[in-house]
Amino acid sequence: MERGGNGACVLQVTLYKTSAQRSCALIVSRFGNRNVLTMRYGPSIAEQNFFVPAAMTNPDFDDAIAVTRDIHWVGFYDKEANLHCNPYLLIDDANVILFDPGSIPHFPVVMRKIIDLVNPNEITHLVVSHQDPDVCGNLAVLEDVIGRPDLKIVAHTNTIRLVRHYGVRSEFYAVEKNDYKLRLTSGRELQFLFTPYLHSPGAIATYDTRTKSLFSSDIFGAISVDWKLFRSDNYLEPMRAWHEIYMPSHHILAACMKRLSRLEIDRILPQHGSVLEQHQVKQAIQFLAELPCGLDLQESTP
Numbered sequence: 001m002e003r004g005g006n007g008a009c010v011l012q013v014t015l016y017k018t019s020a021q022r023s024c025a026l027i028v029s030r031f032g033n034r035n036v037l038t039m040r041y042g043p044s045i046a047e048q049n050f051f052v053p054a055a056m057t058n059p060d061f062d063d064a065i066a067v068t069r070d071i072h073w074v075g076f077y078d079k080e081a082n083l084h085c086n087p088y089l090l091i092d093d094a095n096v097i098l099f100d101p102g103s104i105p106h107f108p109v110v111m112r113k114i115i116d117l118v119n120p121n122e123i124t125h126l127v128v129s130h131q132d133p134d135v136c137g138n139l140a141v142l143e144d145v146i147g148r149p150d151l152k153i154v155a156h157t158n159t160i161r162l163v164r165h166y167g168v169r170s171e172f173y174a175v176e177k178n179d180y181k182l183r184l185t186s187g188r189e190l191q192f193l194f195t196p197y198l199h200s201p202g203a204i205a206t207y208d209t210r211t212k213s214l215f216s217s218d219i220f221g222a223i224s225v226d227w228k229l230f231r232s233d234n235y236l237e238p239m240r241a242w243h244e245i246y247m248p249s250h251h252i253l254a255a256c257m258k259r260l261s262r263l264e265i266d267r268i269l270p271q272h273g274s275v276l277e278q279h280q281v282k283q284a285i286q287f288l289a290e291l292p293c294g295l296d297l298q299e300s301t302p
């Protein structure tokens with residue numbers, strides 16, 4: 001492996017001739033946690049950069065993993081666990097947004113991965129999909145490390161009411177009081193979808209209008225002993241295992257899937273399980289739209 005003067009590692013070089021018989025090199029390099037494809041034509045080098053998703057290479061789960069050019073998985077990979085948590089960091093010019101930052105036990109690893117990417121003081125918003133400890137139990141510690149007086153915690157009021165009990169001090173940004181939107185300094189708009197009872201009364205998902213990515217919270221979560229951040233096979237059964245236990249009913253889940261089927265979604269970034277991309281998105285929505293879960297599966301209880 002060759003290391004460039006700018007800190008990039010060259011992973012792969014492919015030489016070929018274009019249809020016009022020009023010499024061309026395709027170079028896959030790694031810049032920090034980003035994989036970049038560079039095309040070079042001839043010795044004078046006209047070049048163009050493309051982002052290569054981590055799914056196309058062999059990601060190291062001890063590092064942050066780039067899911068898109070500006071969205072990074074910063075979770076803790078626990079080989080022993082059958083439930084993995086997926087915090088994501090969105091880096092957008094003057095705004096850095098951390099989604100569902102995770103639990104206290106996961107905090108040291110999550111923070112190390114964040115520091116690999118940004119100064120924690122650059123984090124402007126913490127988006128909290130609901131109040132569960134695996135989602136945001138580390139909020140108070142995180143606030144201390146970020147140390148930013150204008151930090152905002154973004155959530156629905158039904159979640160904020162409970163999140164206060166983690167001892168947080170930052171100002172809350174209640175999504176329903178802000179038209180279910182957050183406009184970033186760059187103009188990029190995040191839209192929030194209220195998904196009550198999936199699986200909390202204040203649950204939200206976040207839709208990034210620029211990358212058409214859905215940060216889906218516990219919806220599309222999964223349990224499995226062979227977790228992978230990206231997987232091309234057997235991603236529906238682990239989702240079944242999760243939703244049967246943690247989602248309330250087919251009635252509520254199916255109504256949400258109907259809403260999501262009208263949205264243009266390029267990828268789903270769940271808080272558990274695997275990232276869903278391309279055809280997996282439609283397939284997963286159809287699968288959950290038909291899945292009995294929760295109360296549907298309960299015998300009558302005494």
Ligand SMILES: [Fe+2]
Binds near residue numbers: 132
């Ligand atoms: Fe949850």
Ligand SMILES: [Fe+2]
Binds near residue numbers: 132135217272
């Ligand atoms: Fe969760």
